[in-house]
Amino acid sequence: xxxxxxxxxxxxxxxxxxxxxxxxxxxxxxxxxxxxxxxxxxxxxxxxxxxxxxxxxxxxxxxxxxxxxxxxxxxxxxxxxxxxxxxxxxxxxxxxxxxxxxxxxxxxxxxxxxxxxxxxxxxxxxxxxxxxxxxxxxxxxxxxxxxxxxxxxxxxxxxxxxxxxxxxxxxxxxxxxxxxxxxxxxxxxxxxxxxxxxxxxxxxxxxxxxxxxxxxxxxxxxxx
Amino acid sequence: xxxxxxxxxxxxxxxxxxxxxxxxxxxxxxxxxxxxxxxxxxxxxxxxxxxxxxxxxxxxxxxxxxxxxxxxxxxxxxxxxxxxxxxxxxxxxxxxxxxxxxxxxxxxxxxxxxxxxxxxxxxxxxxxxxxxxxxxxxxxxxxxxxxxxxxxxxxxxxxxxxxxxxxxxxxxxxxxxxxxxxxxxxxxxxxxxx
Numbered sequence: 001x002x003x004x005x006x007x008x009x010x011x012x013x014x015x016x017x018x019x020x021x022x023x024x025x026x027x028x029x030x031x032x033x034x035x036x037x038x039x040x041x042x043x044x045x046x047x048x049x050x051x052x053x054x055x056x057x058x059x060x061x062x063x064x065x066x067x068x069x070x071x072x073x074x075x076x077x078x079x080x081x082x083x084x085x086x087x088x089x090x091x092x093x094x095x096x097x098x099x100x101x102x103x104x105x106x107x108x109x110x111x112x113x114x115x116x117x118x119x120x121x122x123x124x125x126x127x128x129x130x131x132x133x134x135x136x137x138x139x140x141x142x143x144x145x146x147x148x149x150x151x152x153x154x155x156x157x158x159x160x161x162x163x164x165x166x167x168x169x170x171x172x173x174x175x176x177x178x179x180x181x182x183x184x185x186x187x188x189x190x191x192x193x194x195x196x197x198x199x200x201x202x203x204x205x206x207x208x209x210x211x212x213x214x215x216x217x218x219x220x221x222x223x224x
Numbered sequence: 225x226x227x228x229x230x231x232x233x234x235x236x237x238x239x240x241x242x243x244x245x246x247x248x249x250x251x252x253x254x255x256x257x258x259x260x261x262x263x264x265x266x267x268x269x270x271x272x273x274x275x276x277x278x279x280x281x282x283x284x285x286x287x288x289x290x291x292x293x294x295x296x297x298x299x300x301x302x303x304x305x306x307x308x309x310x311x312x313x314x315x316x317x318x319x320x321x322x323x324x325x326x327x328x329x330x331x332x333x334x335x336x337x338x339x340x341x342x343x344x345x346x347x348x349x350x351x352x353x354x355x356x357x358x359x360x361x362x363x364x365x366x367x368x369x370x371x372x373x374x375x376x377x378x379x380x381x382x383x384x385x386x387x388x389x390x391x392x393x394x395x396x397x398x399x400x401x402x403x404x405x406x407x408x409x410x411x412x413x414x415x416x417x418x
Contacts, residue, residue: 034414043418073418080382080391080410083417107417111410118416142416149256149283150296152411156255160415183415191412222412 021209025053026066028199030218037224041083043073049214068092073105083107091126101126114150118142118162132171140164140179147184154189160197175205183216193220250393250406254283254294262293263312270306273362274299288406305351314358317365318351318378326350330377333400342383349380353395376403 030047049066068091075085087103101124108119122138142162144152152158160183168175183197194217201212259267262282270280274297281296285307292315293308303320323331338345353376354364360372377396383389391408 032414032418034412036412043414045418075417077389079384079389085418105418109413109416116413116416118413120417144413144416149254150281151252151254153253153255185415187411193415195415218415220414222414 021211022206023055023211023213024051025213026051026215028214028216030216032218032220033223034221035223039077041073041075041077043071043075043085043087045069045071045073047216047218065094067094071103073103075105075107081108081110083109089124089126097129099126099128114146116144116152118144120164134168134170136166136168138164138166152187154187154191156187158185158187159183160185160195173205175203177204178202181216183218191222194218195220248288248404248406249409250288251409252285252287254285257282257284257293262295263308263310265312266293266295266308266314267312269308269312269314269358269362270295270297273365314361315355317354317361319354321350321352323347323350326377330396330398330400334377334379334396337396337400337402338381338383342385344384346382347379348382348391351378352376353378374398380408 027050028047029050030045032043032045034044035042046068048068051062051064051066053061069089070092071087071089073085073087075083077083083106085103085105085107087105089099089101089103091099091101093099103122103124106121110117118141120138120140120142122136122140124136124138126134126136128134140162141164142160145159145161146152147157147159149156160181162179162181164179164181166175166177166179168177179199179201181197181199183195185193185195187193196217197215199212199214199216201214203210203212259280259282261284271277274280277297277299279297283294283296285292285294291310293310293312295304295306295308297304297306305318305320307315307318309315326334354361354373355376356364356373360369363369363371364373375398377398377400378393379396380391380393383392388407391410393406393408394402395404397403
């Protein structure tokens, strides 16, 4: 019941918001590898954005490569709930003008009952070859819900939903974006996870509003 | 060679014993099961004690290699977790408590333990554990009859020492003496952290 309600709410909000605006639909395959060494964790992530449909100007199903991001994080566990991380991202853009990004992150993950909550605060700085650097502030609230039993155990399904607000500043311009996501995941016995879901992004700074729907398929592996 | 083994073995066994004492880990897995999948003896005890109530949730648990069945239910505004072995024999009854609801003697003794062993600590969950025979436990819940019942305290907390900063689960006797200590191992949450 709880699950059905969330799904309906999620898709309704997308349909309502998509009126009189530009929207894009794409697919993002993602791989995420983690390696833990005592209180230090290394996280390597690669995700590739492939665009398949747009209603802007000339509505069409048309394949277009957007970008591929490769991220490396080093995270330090401060206590069982708090993690501080520094990261670097190399962005491979469609126009061949690749980008560099530095990332600073604070995460607070806690489990008061059966649900796991995550707060994430990020600041990042993106450096381009031919334009001014972009500075962003991001806050994300995530919720992980077991779909079988009271905790997520091996060979069980779970759901992750999150909402993130982004503020960006670039060359005196300001941008605001919201990212609402909903995934269904499966935890394998080797602690790896497979997640499929939708990442719905709204760019409030453009006129008309721009809605991006990214269907994400992620494979998350814990090497230790 | 023989001499080496004679010297090494006691050291090795001492080392392993220390590891065992200090680093017991709790990795719990639980799976929701239907009541019909639970041993009949466990079903009978629950309904014989609490009556034909609805809303009982049954779980099959594996914790540190040991399997058991657990019933979770709410009765008279109290939250109970009742554990049975795989044959359906009752092992213990746990009841959730708040710190303020504990008697002052046990609070004093527990505070003494936490303050002398941790630089910083925060209690997350307190459960009173009642151990006894099936009949004694039934009498305790139905009539508050305490004969034959041993009371322990199971406390989940976040504790920081000079070397560790972890989540722990400790079992204390009725007078606050430490009986068992386990480090709680949480499953990685990379999808929430990154």
